[in-house]
Amino acid sequence: xxxxxxxxxxxxxxxxxxxxxxxxxxxxxxxxxxxxxxxxxxxxxxxxxxxxxxxxxxxxxxxxxxxxxxxxxxxxxxxxxxxxxxxxxxxxxxxxxxxxxxxxxxxxxxxxxxxxxxxxxxxxxxxxxxxxxxxxxxxxxxxxxxxxxxxxxxxxxxxxxxxxxxxxxxxxxxxxxxxxxxxxxxxxxxxxxxxxxxxxxxxxxxxxxxxxxxxxxxxxx
Amino acid sequence: xxxxxxxxxxxxxxxxxxxxxxxxxxxxxxxxxxxxxxxxxxxxxxxxxxxxxxxxxxxxxxxxxxxxxxxxxxxxxxxxxxxxxxxxxxxxxxxxxxxxxxxxxxxxxxxxxxxxxxxxxxxxxxxxxxxxxxxxxxxxxxxxxxxxxxxxxxxxxxxxxxxxxxxxxxxxxxxxxxxxxxxxxxxxxxxxxxxxxxxxxxxxxxxxxxxxxxxxxxxxxxxxxxxxxx
Numbered sequence: 001x002x003x004x005x006x007x008x009x010x011x012x013x014x015x016x017x018x019x020x021x022x023x024x025x026x027x028x029x030x031x032x033x034x035x036x037x038x039x040x041x042x043x044x045x046x047x048x049x050x051x052x053x054x055x056x057x058x059x060x061x062x063x064x065x066x067x068x069x070x071x072x073x074x075x076x077x078x079x080x081x082x083x084x085x086x087x088x089x090x091x092x093x094x095x096x097x098x099x100x101x102x103x104x105x106x107x108x109x110x111x112x113x114x115x116x117x118x119x120x121x122x123x124x125x126x127x128x129x130x131x132x133x134x135x136x137x138x139x140x141x142x143x144x145x146x147x148x149x150x151x152x153x154x155x156x157x158x159x160x161x162x163x164x165x166x167x168x169x170x171x172x173x174x175x176x177x178x179x180x181x182x183x184x185x186x187x188x189x190x191x192x193x194x195x196x197x198x199x200x201x202x203x204x205x206x207x208x209x210x211x212x213x214x215x216x217x218x219x220x221x
Numbered sequence: 222x223x224x225x226x227x228x229x230x231x232x233x234x235x236x237x238x239x240x241x242x243x244x245x246x247x248x249x250x251x252x253x254x255x256x257x258x259x260x261x262x263x264x265x266x267x268x269x270x271x272x273x274x275x276x277x278x279x280x281x282x283x284x285x286x287x288x289x290x291x292x293x294x295x296x297x298x299x300x301x302x303x304x305x306x307x308x309x310x311x312x313x314x315x316x317x318x319x320x321x322x323x324x325x326x327x328x329x330x331x332x333x334x335x336x337x338x339x340x341x342x343x344x345x346x347x348x349x350x351x352x353x354x355x356x357x358x359x360x361x362x363x364x365x366x367x368x369x370x371x372x373x374x375x376x377x378x379x380x381x382x383x384x385x386x387x388x389x390x391x392x393x394x395x396x397x398x399x400x401x402x403x404x405x406x407x408x409x410x411x412x413x414x415x416x417x418x419x420x421x422x423x424x425x426x427x428x429x430x431x432x433x434x435x436x437x438x439x440x441x442x443x444x445x446x447x448x449x450x451x
Contacts, residue, residue, distance in 0.1 A: 055426070055430070056422075056426065058429070059425060059426040059429040059430060060387070060422040060423075060425045060426050060429075061387040061388070061389075061390050061401070061421075061422075061425050062387070062388075063388075063390040063391060063393075063401060064390060064401055064418060064421050064422050064425060065422070067401065067404075067405065067414075067418055068414075068418045068419065068422060071405075071408060071414035071418065072414040072415040072418045072419065075413070075414060075415050076415065149293060153293070153294065153295040153296070154295070155295075156295035156296075156297040156298055157295075157297060157391070159297070160297075160394060167295065167297055167298055167301075170298070170301070171301065174301075174305060180301075180302075180305035180306050180309060181306050181309055184298065184301055184302040184305065184306060185302075187298050188290075188294045188298055188299070188302065191293070191294045191295055191298060192290055192293050192294050195293035195294070196293070199293075
């Protein structure tokens with residue numbers, strides 16, 4: 001078969017890959033900030049909970065986590081559709097890695113900044129949102145860019161929990177046509193193209209964060 | 222029953238205990254794949270890093286593009302590619318070897334960057350001093366640059382070893398019978414996935430925590446000034 005015949009099914013798969021990639025990256029970012037801030041700013045209990053979350057999801061393999069959510073969780077009465085499970089699994093995993101980035105960047109904020117905020121009688125949330133995070137987020141962006149690409153690559157694993165993403169479509173096409181060379185070359189190029197777009201987007205976001213509201217002109221604006 | 226070990230599903234604890242020897246056999250495969258992949262990644266990464274540093278652009282640029290392509294595409298698809306495409310060209314390898322090569326190739330892109338960063342981090346004055354002393358290129362590398370790069374490179378390589386360990390379950394899709402595929406097999410036969418998969422997760426957690434502690438110790442033990450190779 002001519003390679004153009006593979007284009008439509010592969011594009012359909014790529015669409016789902018893009019959706020899952022974007023959704024899990026966004027959800028992962030939320031988890032990363034929540035757990036990262038809890039590690040640095042939370043009390044003893046919150047900090048410990050965040051540590052357990054981070055270590056468990058960084059320490060066990062992503063594929064094991066996906067299988068666990070997909071096969072094991074329904075046995076104790078909790079089940080979602082595969083796409084939700086896939087997004088949740090990827091987000092929990094990448095969120096744990098992101099949390100370490102958030103923690104590192106927050107801890108790298110010069111202690112004088114907090115002291116100055118305290119001297120100015122800023123409250124806890126004010127100090128965090130107006131002083132620490134705006135400076136830390138600039139430092140986080142390059143690592144977030146790497147993690148976003150990592151997550152995009154990791155989406156290929158959801159094909160193993162029966163989601164018809166790009167990898168899954170490639171597998172099904174190969175099973176029918178046996179045309180491995182063309183199909184997998186196209187698939188690899190597809191992932192590479194998506195990664196390039198993702199990198200460009202993250203680069204744009206990095207620049208926007210660097211010059212944007214990171215350093216508010218007026219503290220009460 | 223797998224590998225001659227029967228399971229006991231009377232209770233969760235008994236079940237976990239009875240499948241431990243089966244998972245242990247899978248663990249050996251997991252560790253073997255990690256070791257084999259890591260050796261390939263370290264050697265191939267070195268080759269890529271040196272080609273990347275070549276003064277000839279016709280060599281350096283395509284190498285840089287290849288590293289970028291390998292790094293930005295999923296291991297799973299690269300694995301399928303090798304597994305199904307190599308036989309088309311008459312190269313038939315056992316699944317384990319294909320898997321180790323796929324792991325090694327993917328991580329060689331990472332290790333090449335580690336080597337590059339390690340070499341680049343050596344202060345420029347060291348290179349200049351070597352030139353001033355009229356040392357040959359080989360001697361500059363072996364006695365001046367590489368010894369100073371080692372303390373930066375080793376911990377980073379260790380981190381990639383841990384990531385690689387966590388990615389080996391992917392090999393199960395090309396019929397490598399590792400810990401995760403054994404856990405799934407037990408699940409398929411007993412309709413009880415919770416215990417085997419949780420146990421596999423726990424084993425991975427213990428392994429990665431041990432490895433991280435080891436890397437931390439290594440990082441502290443390595444002299445910052447470098448390690449003489451002579």
